[in-house]
Amino acid sequence: MANHLGALRDSKNPEAALEVSPARLRAFVDALKTR
Incomplete structure (x- = not known):
């Protein structure tokens, strides 16, 4: 999940x-x- 959260954060930047x-x-x- 950390990768998904990081991707969402980076998408804004x-x-x-x-x-x-x-x-x-x-x-x-x-x-x-x-997995």
């Missing part, structure tokens, strides 16, 4: 989302794989 996106995508994919 596009520049931050662009900076963080690669790491967040990797973390999100890892979270999906480990």
